[in-house]
Amino acid sequence: MPPKKPTTTKAAAKPAGKTLTPGGAKSKGGAKGAGLAGGTKAKSAAEPPKGPPLPEVTMGAKQIMPLLTKDTEEILKKSQRWPYIVDPNGLIPRLLQYSDVNLLEVMVSEHMEPERIRMALLGSLRYGKPVVFDMGELDMFSAINEFMDRIHPDLTNMVLTKKVIEEEYIEKLIKSTDDPDYKNAMFYQKDGFSLAFVTSKEEVSDDMKSKMLVVRVE
Template sequence: MMRHVNVINGLDANAMTPERVRQALLGAIRFGKPFAFDMMGSDLYETLDKIFEEIHPGLMKMVLDKSINKDDNFMKLVREDDSEEYQQSFQYDIHKERFEFIVLNNKEGPTGFSDKMMTVNIVHD
């Protein structure tokens, strides 16, 4: 089944492992999809930053400033045991510019991401 977005639930312990986050992020870059991180009403910036650091030092900065798409930085996420479709950097060139990093939260007020990203508040009547 093809999904148009890779979503990580920040409160799901099984999803919040470095390996699962790495796979979701790499897949989003490889196939030009959004990577959505749902904080589920919590401020999980520091938690995700720690996981990103375990995956690769400076990864959060690379994702936020979009340098993850430059100079094959995304290939730093590839492991030897990843399937062949992830091993060749030229396969990323077609889609990588469509990659987006999105943080979802239903909590009002600032979070660790607030000063690093544009925020959009949606109000339901």
Template sequence: MNKRITEHDKAVTEGFAKTDITLQMIHDSEADVEVAKINCEKAREKLAQLKLKLREKEKEGMAEEDLPGIKVNIKELDDVLLRDVGNKIKESGKWPLLIDPSSQAATFLRYRDTNYLNALNPAQMEPEKVRLAVLGSVRYGKSLVLDMMEVDMFDTVSDRFDEVHKGLMNMIMDKSLLKDEAYTCLLRKGDPQEYDKNKFIENRVQNFKFVIITKNPLPPAELLEKTYAIRIHINTM
């Protein structure tokens, strides 16, 4: 592609009369690139679907004593969690719970465009910090990540969220926060202009995600019931 453009520029500079020929060559190259991109995306989607079928087969064959959650490796997390290939998370109607004793999922998400809260960090659990993290995630349609580390403290975190707005955690979990502009309960006088009510675009708001991470391999049954559990599998071979 770059070669064709260079050849065309050179032809123009040297006064080549039929620059339409080199220009057409550029257009042809551009078309080839677009076709290659489309084929690449189709191949990627096909591979993702095959991986999805493999995970479902593995889940069907799980023994009762196996740990909870659909098993995925860290390389599959983009397909399973962020792209939600097969719409499994969406169809569950629940937010994902990542069960990951290795902490790889937390690292993975911290380096994505997310608002990350460490439940064990008092500074990050301050009401104003929580409010802005939730509000920003809704405003920009991105993931709010709550990392509980190895401690079962969902109820404690819920209490901290309640200090921002009564029932906030419940509103997040049942997704009512995203309906009928309920998120405006988080707006405060003096907020930056970016949080003006008119700046919230519905399509973007609906891209909001809430992701909970725990290092505990056996989370409380109540939390498992409320979430779509995904267990990070670490290959030891």
């Protein structure tokens, strides 16, 4: 495991499993899926707002979990964006398997079922923990957006703008059939919620740089 290094920032140089149950107990399958939401096709959602690319952040693998759970240096707070983690050695997904995280593997079809994603998001909002999309060696951001927008037509925008942590938006994700623990958005520990995308692909598109904070793992 690489030694812990101080967090540094640098200008962007390049253009361009196991999961936890929502409640926090470890489970080989993670949050249960129930197929596509109503079998309906994804609706076109408004394009998430873009901004100028931010300086990239570089840190050691051991610093990723504190970034997602505590953000003690307020990196995410100051950037107002969720992290797009570039992990060339593929260490982060392995570390997260043993952490209190809802981890979704994009290349596993059942992990991308709308109900599975919905419950991972709700569980992370309810119990104040990260939800992480592991994209393997690819950039699957567009596909993830499509899967999320099958749940709610504006969910991608809600997530990227962080509106999803507001009670009125949490209520859009809650179903009448959900467990009582999920019914009241007032009890959600949303301040502990975070979201991240992880890839081992080193090239990051200009589109991603305009929507997320690029965090490179040394």
